[in-house]
Amino acid sequence: MSRDDCGREAPTRRDYMKYGSAVIGSGALAGCTGIFASDDDSGSTDTSTAPSTATDTESETAAGEDSYSVTMAPMGEVTFDSIPEQWVPYGGDYADMGVALGHADSMTGIGQAGEYYTYVYDELPGVSVDKGRLAENDLVEAGMSKELFYQMDNDVHIIDTGMLRNWFDWSDDDIAEISEKVAPFLGNMIFRRSDSWHDYRFYTLYEAFEKVAELFQERERYEAFKAYHDEFIAEIQSRMPPSGERPNVLLTYEGTDEPETFSPYRLTDKGTSKKQWNDLGVADALAGTGIENLSTGNRSELDYENLLEVDPDVLLIRGHEQKSPSEFRDTVLAYMKDHPVGSELTAVQNSRVYRGGYLRQGPIHNFFLTERAAKQLYPDVFGDVTSDRELFDRQRIADIINGDI
Structure with missing residues (x-):
């Protein structure tokens, strides 16, 4: 979707979501302003390209009193009106975080299902995932097709957009399109720190886990873990x-x-x-x-x-x-x-x-x-x-x- 299309799209069931004033590093569209922000290690707001105060106020009012935000590089602040009911991670690290927080049943797919090792759950009474569903919606097997993102119809994609651009040749417009028409991206590649394109903040395992806990509003489970x-x-x-x-x-x-x-x-x-x-x-x-x-x-x-x-x-x-x-x-x-x-x-x-x-x-x-x-x-x-x-x-x-x- 081009920037000129902004504002003419029919509302989707994800109108509850809005981005914060900074959308960082991924090249994703900041709201519907047609403005692209740059990478930022800290995830802080670039006020020089932020929408006007009036627009911010209108968005906050539309979001409702029960809205909450999660801030994570490279995407910056993403605000939700409700806890995501359907979600997809790229890898087993974030998939495992969702399972740990009690949200296994709402995971719709994954990237490289064969490298998500679920057999450990067999040793945990009452813990399991739908491996068939994940295999059917393998993002990598589908070539990271945008069509699969539309079909899954998730409420959030826990995928570092830097991976999409550098591994799967997604453009800024591709990321913006799925962010607006389906659901936002949130996530950070954490398993290694040797890629030159990853020039924004890294997170430890438990720092990233805490962000996912904020996303699912599962602070108590996170603290217990x-x-x-x-x-x-x-x-x-x-x-x-x-x-x-x-x-x-x-x-x-x-x-x-x-x-x-x-x-x-x-x-x-x-x-x-x-x-x-x-x-x-x-x-x-x-x-x-x-x-x-x-x-x-x-x-x-x-x-x-x-x-x-x-x-x-x-x-x-x-x-x-x-x-x-x-x-x-x-x-x-x-x-x-x-x-x-x-x-x-x-x-x-x-x-x-x-x-x-x-x-x-x-x-x-x-x-x-x-x-x-x-x-x-x-x-x-x-x-x-x-x-x-x-x-x-x-x-x-x-x-x-x-x-x-």
Whole structure:
């Protein structure tokens, strides 16, 4: 939709929504003024391009007394008159946040349904998602088609618009069209921090989770989750070995059972996909090497000779989350043990090659992944990763999700 079309569209059922005076970074249309704002790390208002005071007053009056706003970079302030009844996230991180807040049933789809790992919910009584519905409305499988956005007819899209522009070639007009004719965007890519186009504020896992809690007006559930998370992490950290006795770790990606090359991840990147490793105090085996983190612009890979130069204590390989620990050992590790160069790696010789965790993890995922990582890194303290030993209370998590706080 062109800017000249503004003001001539028939009202939709989402007329309740209005943007705040700043719409940032995404190139989305600010209200119906035809003005595009620029990126802003803080999400603050650019008053030089904001609509007039009279327009603001009229919008606030139309929004009603029960309206509320959520402010998150890059979109800035988005105001709602009611809690969204239907929503869609791009990835498993935000999907998991919605489930944690008790809004699984209203999630209509997702990007890359196959990379949203829902099997952890099987351990939580009364917690589930409609996997069939999500698979039917896979945004990536549909090529991020605008038609699918119209069909789903959501009340909010929890998708960083920077991803739409840089990964899927959406234009500013595409974003503006869906924002106005369907529903607004809210969200921030949080799983890594290595993309040059992401030049606005990043959020930690729980900072982003708090924004989603504001969106769904679920402060009590969020606070309960955060309290238990902080308790859980403190307990784990109190039992960890001294820093000098902790292994160094190389985190990579390679999704095949017979790996030959590996994409590097840097633990110093601080993205949420590395949260458990940073909480568990391990050293990045790539420190001082000059090897960059995987990103939109960096698709470099390491071969076994490169790995041997680093020779980490522990090698973590992503891309195998559908495997059990035993299945991973019988395929990937077994292949590496027979490899003429891979077999020389210390981590391979000591059988310290493990699954590397999800790329996009939410707060529920993080409990499970931290438990797994603690066993991978410190088996003498927390038990072997193949054991059934539990380090957190599943029922307590389920109770929070189900509203029994």
